[in-house]
Amino acid sequence: MAIEKRKAQELVVRAGLELMEKGLIARTWGNVSARISDNVFVITPSGIPYEKLTPDDIVEVTIDELAYDENGLKPSSEKGVHAAAYKHHPEVDFVIHTHQIAASAVSVTGRDVPVHGDYKKVLGAVVPNAEYGMPSTGKLKDAVDAAIAANPTSKAFLMRHHGTVCLGKDYDDAFKVVGTLEDFCKDVMAKTIAGVGHNDKLTADDLAAVFTAAVVAPENRDLPCEDLGSSLREGDTFTLFMDGGEKYECSVETGKAVPGAPIAPRVAELHSEIYKNTDDIIIRNYQTPEAIALSKKGEAEKAYLDDFCQIAGSVVANVSWDPTSYRTDAVEAGKAASGRNAILVKGHGALCTGMNPYDADAVKLVLEKEAIAAMYAQLVLGTKNLGTLDRVIQRLVYKMKYSKQADKK
Numbered sequence: 001m002a003i004e005k006r007k008a009q010e011l012v013v014r015a016g017l018e019l020m021e022k023g024l025i026a027r028t029w030g031n032v033s034a035r036i037s038d039n040v041f042v043i044t045p046s047g048i049p050y051e052k053l054t055p056d057d058i059v060e061v062t063i064d065e066l067a068y069d070e071n072g073l074k075p076s077s078e079k080g081v082h083a084a085a086y087k088h089h090p091e092v093d094f095v096i097h098t099h100q101i102a103a104s105a106v107s108v109t110g111r112d113v114p115v116h117g118d119y120k121k122v123l124g125a126v127v128p129n130a131e132y133g134m135p136s137t138g139k140l141k142d143a144v145d146a147a148i149a150a151n152p153t154s155k156a157f158l159m160r161h162h163g164t165v166c167l168g169k170d171y172d173d174a175f176k177v178v179g180t181l182e183d184f185c186k187d188v189m190a191k192t193i194a195g196v197g198h199n200d201k202l203t204a205d206d207l208a209a210v211f212t213a214a215v216v217a218p219e220n221r222d223l224p225c226e227d228l229g230s231s232l233r234e235g236d237t238f239t240l241f242m243d244g245g246e247k248y249e250c251s252v253e254t255g256k257a258v259p260g261a262p263i264a265p266r267v268a269e270l271h272s273e274i275y276k277n278t279d280d281i282i283i284r285n286y287q288t289p290e291a292i293a294l295s296k297k298g299e300a301e302k303a304y305l306d307d308f309c310q311i312a313g314s315v316v317a318n319v320s321w322d323p324t325s326y327r328t329d330a331v332e333a334g335k336a337a338s339g340r341n342a343i344l345v346k347g348h349g350a351l352c353t354g355m356n357p358y359d360a361d362a363v364k365l366v367l368e369k370e371a372i373a374a375m376y377a378q379l380v381l382g383t384k385n386l387g388t389l390d391r392v393i394q395r396l397v398y399k400m401k402y403s404k405q406a407d408k409k
Helices: 005-021 079-088 101-107 119-123 138-150 171-197 204-214 267-277 289-296 306-311 326-337 357-379 388-405
Strands: 031-037 040-043 059-062 094-098 156-159 163-168 230-234 237-241 247-251 282-286 342-345 349-354
Touching: 005 031, 005 040, 005 094, 005 171, 031 079, 040 079, 059 079, 079 094, 079 138, 079 163, 094 171, 101 156, 101 163, 101 171, 101 357, 119 171, 138 156, 156 171, 163 171, 171 204, 171 357, 204 289, 204 357, 237 267, 247 267, 267 282, 267 326, 267 349, 282 357, 289 342, 289 349, 289 357, 306 357, 306 388, 326 342, 349 357
Parallel strands: none
Antiparallel strands: 031 040, 031 094, 040 059, 094 163, 156 163, 230 237, 230 282, 237 247, 282 349, 342 349
């Protein structure tokens, strides 16, 4: 069938915005394409945020050779993944690669997932899990190509430690696959959680409670959770915002209130030390049940998901915040924040940092996914996090290339 070129470009832009609104992608991550002829598709460009895209930005690529106009924008580095879908499925005219939460969590196990019930009508009999390869590499392209070739009736594919590829005959069909896959993966997680918790009424939303009971040390399960506040820096001062609506003007140097301002809570010292050790101007408090539960384990988080290690850090420290040693803990937390965009605070969740609200929100989004994936992984025996070299390389490439490229347009 294929889709007329201009309409295809418009649909790709629309799809990117819809995926962002639904929290299925972050920053410039994920990508969308549409077939416009037997051997050509159009795809999102590399490194440009979805909200800045126009139809003219959507790049033409050939399926057989992955050729494109060298004088224009570069296509997504995952163009080969999309080409594999079109090559093996002539009936497919729309492909979506997402980083959706539940499916990303299930992907870290590395296992193919048999499909049950009505899900089969949309997804096929199995959701294959492609072997791991770092983003933008030939290894990843070849792994997805092999998974698609070996499973001709499957419409959704997991990419280990990364996300998904969903195939549709058109825009609506592709989004149906995306949504159905997420519901199915939530169901898969619920069954695992129920098994660990020995309660078949548990759901995916009970992950934090089951993880806390099964993995967190008994002495850490009931740790108090203090409001760590959020803040915005302006030069030598920052404004600290607490959950109750209070705000305080503070000095970056001292972590105390500026002269004439109300006395700030001691958590201001934590924010001041982070600002001293980073170039960031925003700190966001993140205290969902998942983030709090993961922080209670008291261990540094070695990334399970590609986008987390890229955007937040290859290893995110887990620091203490003890009321009896605030100053010492604040200094150590500040050091731990250097070179990262998030830290876990034992029993209190996490703090996410950024150079602007867009960056800070992206960190929060990937932290939410990582917390869920990490907890699920530790409830499934034999699941490992990303290798050290993979994590370090991805963080370096992101900091040196993609984070800067996203700000150009």
